[in-house]
Structures are given as C-alpha cells and as structure tokens.
Amino acid sequence: MISLIRRYIPPSLYCSCSHTNNEYKKLVNILGRQLAIDWPNLNGQKWNNKFWEAQWKKHGTCSLNNFKQLQYFSLAIGIKNKLDILRMLENAGIRPNATVTYNYNDIVDAIKAKIGPFEPELYCVMPHNNVVLLLEVRVCRDAMGATYISCVNNNNSCQGYLINIPE
Template sequence: MKSKVSILIQLLLLQYLSVLSVSEDFDFFYFVLQWPGSYCDSQQSCCYPTSGKPEADFGIHGLWPNYNDGSYPSNCDPNNPFKQSEISDLISNLQRNWPTLACPSGNGIQFWSHEWDKHGTCSESVLHQHDYFASALNLKQQANLLQALSNTGIEADGGSYSLSSIKAAVKQSTGFAPFIECNQDSSGNSQLYQVYLCVDISASNFMDCPIFPSSKCPSHIQFPSF
C-alpha cells in the first residue's frame, strides 16, 4: 500500500511539474499600447467607456507572452479565470490607463477579463493576476509614449509624420526599437495605431525584440487627434 501511495504522489508531482513547465514556456512579452484617436477614427468607430471619455493618451491593449518564432500561447489555464476582486485596488488606474473603447460602452471588466484569460494565464508562473495588471501599468508609465513623441515634435494634431521619426523617438526614450502598427481612418489614410515594445519574462524591463509582427506601415502616417 505504501509503495502505491508513493507512486501516486510521484505521478501527481510529475503532472504538476509538466503543467508548470508549459506555463513557463514563453520567451518574452509584447507590451502593446494603442492610440485611442486611431481606434475611434476608423470605419468601426468606438464607444467611450461608462466612466467617460479617456484621456488623450496611449492606452494599454495588452501584455502578451510570445515565442521567439513569432507564435504565442493562449488560454493556458481555464481553471484560473479573471477575478475582479483580485485587482480592486487597481480599478481606477486601469480605467485611466487601460480603457475599453469597444461597443457597446463598458466598464472595462470584459476587456481586462479577456486579456487575462487569453494572455495573462500563460504567464501565471511568474505573474499572478494582480502582478500581471500592475506590471502593465508600470510599463506604461516607463514608456511614457506621448511625452516621448512630443519631445521630438510629433504631436497628435492630425499631421503626417515619417515612420522612421516615430520609431526613433520611441527608441530614444525607451532605449529599444518599437514595432509600429497602422490602421486606416474612415477615408482610407494610414495612421499610427499601436506601438509594440518587447519586455523580458519578469515583465519589468524593455528589451530588443526577437521578432516583429509582419504587417507594415507606409513611410509617412497620420497621428490623429483625440
């Protein structure tokens, strides 16, 4: 009987270790910030959150575990769903810095829940839910993108700016080259939409990106007001 119990314990331990190794199996994070003016100035339009119109600043889209080959894990632990109670002290900060713009208007809970369930659960070996959201908020403050662009004369005024100058401004501020994603406004013009920065697996430090997404922007893009 003793030997059977010992074998069972060993099997359970191996199963636990195998789950743990899967959950740690990622190489870096994409930290993605989006410009609300570009989200809203498109054919799909937007809806302001129930807390009101967000500030004219980049908002967090997500903190996404990624592999060096460009693929990524998702929905890693359905047994650890989003719990609002775990981030109750962060709600007002999240509403300011991680606002939802999807329609119909929401309070952000659905957006944050989706990001945790799809992406956050794949990093839970190093970041529990509260740490995941707190880390994203800290990274946004570190990046300070709007100020970085403004420091080089790039303003959200509807003007056209060179893609190279936008990348250079972000790199000058953060120390690392970003990936810029564009979308199209309601007239079909390319505009600055999202900025990707790469972050180490502790979710603390920016780093050189092992790989960038495949989409491309034209050489000059608009930076719409909000």
C-alpha cells in the first residue's frame, strides 16, 4: 500500500551534515517505532533508518540552532498528527483511489483550508503508465516550528497535471 509521505520544517538544500551519527542512533532507539508508524519510507527502500537519516541531514540540520534531533523528529510527528493530511483531503472529497484523478489546485486548496494561505509543495512521480502519482505532500514551518510558511523550493512536480492518489 502506498500512501503520502509528510515532510515538515523548512525544505531546502542540505544545511549541514554535522551532528548526525551519535545522536542519530539514540533517536532511532527512542522514536523508531513511532517514526515507523508516522513517517515511514515509502520509496520502496527496505530500511527506514537511512530514510530518516537523510531527512535529518537534508532538513533537520537547518533547525540545529533551535532543535536537537529528538526534538526535531518529535515536533514533526506532532505536526503530522495534528495536521492529518489524508483526513484534510477526504474532507474536500479527495480520496486515495487507483482510478480517480484530482486537479492540482483542488488538492492545494484543501491543504490551504487548514494551514492558511501558505503554499504547500506536492511531489509526484510518473511511472511507466503515464499516470501522475502523488508521492509527497510537504508543508513548511518557520525555523522554530511554530507557524506555517510557504514552501520556498516550489518543486511542485504535480503542477499542471491530473493527479492520482494511490491507495
């Protein structure tokens, strides 16, 4: 079963690759089970640990001045659970379905109804059958994790397409 990946706190280029190994092992011991439920790797790779480490290196290190790893991942889990993207989409009549497609703007508008006027970032893939599949919904927050902000990368690979949300 494929579902949505939720990525939180400012997406950007890699910020810093320091402070990852020792603290990271503690993190997996403390939050590993919860992360497996709330932030699993859905890209077909077998191990979540490498995925979470990549998320920390790429995004979490941007927040090093404000959060340690445990705080960063705990905040991400809390935001994800409070936001509940799948329920938000369902409330707008947008449901995972192998044969139904949705307009990009309808998906974005459903997300904005919850987070305000801030631009989310949608990431899609187009497998061999030319169907555009939603793989990630990214919402961004300020460096303190306190308020939503527009995602600055605007890597919306879904824009301009009809989008399928896999079950």
